[in-house]
Amino acid sequence: MPGAVWVWNGAAWHAVREKDAGQNRLSVGRSGLGSGQPDDKIWMRVNRQLYSMNDQGDRLIPGILDAGINWPAPEGRTGAHAQKKDPYKAFGGTWILNDHVPDYLLLSDEERHRKLTRAGIAIHSSAENPGRLFRVPVFHLEALAVERIRRRVGLEGRQMVAGAPGGSPGTGGKGSVPESWTEADPLYRRITRTAVRALYTLGLDIGEVEVCVDDAGRTAVRRVELPPPPDLAGGGVWSAALQRFAADYDAARGAARAAEPGPLRIGADPEFVLLREDGRVASAARYLDPRGEAGCDAVPVGRRLLYPVAELRPAPADGPAALAAALQQLLRRAAGRIGEPGLRWLAGGMPVPGLALGGHIHLSGVWLSSRLLRTLDSCVAFPLALVEDPAGLARRPRYGWLGDFRRKPHGGFEYRTPPSWLVSPAAARAAFALAMLAAHETWTLGARYGDLPSEQEELVQAYYAGDKAALYRGMEPFMNRLAATPSYRTLAQWIEPLFDAIGHGRTWDEQLDIRHKWRIPVT
Incomplete structure (x- = not known):
């Protein structure tokens, strides 16, 4: 069975789809639960069915419970329920949707x-x-x-x-x-x-x-x-959403377990700005076609659309090196059209006060899930925050907020949180490689509750506050975990320069002309 989805309503696991119901050996009645509270003895029995033990701890028995959804009944939303360590948190290797409900219930308004x-x-x-x-x-x-x-x-x-x-x-x-x-x-x-x-x-x-x-x-x-759990057989928007999710999850897990999963493609549309010697921004629309591969992006100003920011739109590629090479070609094409001397080409988060720049990364061939988004936040946004120019902090939170995404009409999605890593080819390749690592290792990273840095409150606070020391303390062990993943070996040559810069406390300089590092002639 590629991937079954179950709902925990505070008393029992229920299969979302009829085709999986025959596998349901975990349904537990309400007797002995009292007020919807999970019973330790029942959970011990559930855990015996779910896990086999080895010297590395609990391991999920494949095919029994691949994804669970924590959807407690209203009577389970009490302080006592929230304060109890919910046993589903220990389901190693199992993706539990809504697993932060107990933490949420403990928060004050x-x-x-x-x-x-x-x-x-x-x-x-x-x-x-x-x-x-x-x-x-x-x-x-x-x-x-x-x-x-x-x-x-x-x-x-x-x-x-x-x-x-x-x-x-x-x-x-x-x-x-x-x-x-x-x-x-x-x-x-x-x-x-x-x-x-x-x-x-x-x-x-x-x-x-x-x-x-x-x-x-x-x-x-x-x-x-928090809505009450739905009647799985009763129809309505919740039941329909569960059915779609179960089908999508089944397909995604089946592809992930296949001997030859589908190809992962990566694209991007980074921005840069043209700055005159007097500090004024030169509108990119004077030189570049708004719709071109080396084009410009619109910024709403009142009721008007202005195009001050240049944007590169390369075709998707199969790896960091190919995509970076395509970006270099587009920079050369842009240089042929921007002939005005005395301009500086700047990238980063906010090289000009009030003008935020983005480095959106496009992924296709992988299922967009909240688990993948939180993995991208941990693998891409946090490492880039450790090397960004201090001026880039001003980009957040209007831009650069965690989990920013947009689905693309042609398939796939764009991850919109990162700043413009176009500051150097090394930063660009590292961002691509880390995004691909996150996509490849979505099902291995964060297998246990709270394992991802982006799920840890102190690190999220450090990210938004620009506290690099606190963020690095939390990220250092996670970077070691990334280096131990199967995908790291093929991507290490692009990731390790960034990790080395992080370890030495180096940051990029948003005031340096990006053409120097991209080997584009400066006029």
Whole structure:
């Protein structure tokens, strides 16, 4: 069985798909659980079924429980439940979706707000007028629907104005928001993006997020709730999402276990800026075609779109060296079109105050999962933060927040958290190699609860605060773990120069012209 998915509702494991139900040897009744609390004796029996012991500790028996979803019933959301060390945390090798629920339940409202604010997410105060209010159910990086919440005296009415494929149809009367909303609508994208981002920031995979929208179209989070577990046979948006997730997981695990998994492709669209001798930015649109491979990116300024930033768009490649070579060719092409003397070409996080630059990395041939995103945060964002110019810290949290991604219409996705690593070929190749390592080792890194640096609160705080000393203390053992993975051997030649720079405390300089290190003639 390539990959089965099960739901833990506080009392029993239930197979999501009927085809896996025959494998269900773990279903446990509620007798003896009391108030939905897991019973140690029951869990000992479950663990005996799940694990075989060896000298390295617990090891999952393949095919019994590949992925679990922690979806406790409402009566399980108590302080006592949260304070108990949930046994599913010890399921070595098993991916447990929503595994941070116990930690989340222990947080005060103030602590939850602090996490969201730190990541650049606005919080709506209960004393303020919420404007338009929406409820968004989110399951594993997917907004399942958008429901308009209509406020009346003493109650709130709900109207679904949009739904994802497999969701419920719209209900209720007409409102100020179109019922035919799609992802093409900018406001719809902002609402759903805020909801998905909020859950990810709080360490959750499943939840309902209330999002406020003011008259200017700005979003803020009003509330995050944990929904009750669904009736797996009852239909609805949650059940449909579970079925899609189970099918996707089955395919992803089957591909990962195949003797010859599908090819992983990597692409990128890094940005750089042209700076005049007087410190003013020269608009890249004066020299480059906005749609070209060596082109420029739009920045909204009021009601206008300006194109001050240059952007490279190479074709995807199969490895770091090939992609870096393609970038070098595009830099040469750009140099042939930018003939003005006296310009400096700058990259990094924020080489010019107020102008943030990104180094988005595109991946295809790998399943986008929250586990992969947290692995990318740990393998790519954190190491790059250790070598970035101190000026790059100003890019966060408006940009550079952890888990920033965007699905691509042609397949695959872009990881948008990193700054522009175009400062040097070595930094670029290291970023590509670390992203590929994260994709290859998603199922081996972070196999146990809290193993990934991006799941550790003190390291997340260090990342957003720019505390490199604290971040390095947490990252040093993880970098040693990366070096022990099977994929590291083929990628080490590009990763080790970056790790060496980290170990010696070296950082890149965002004020240096990138053409020197890329061997592009300077006019």
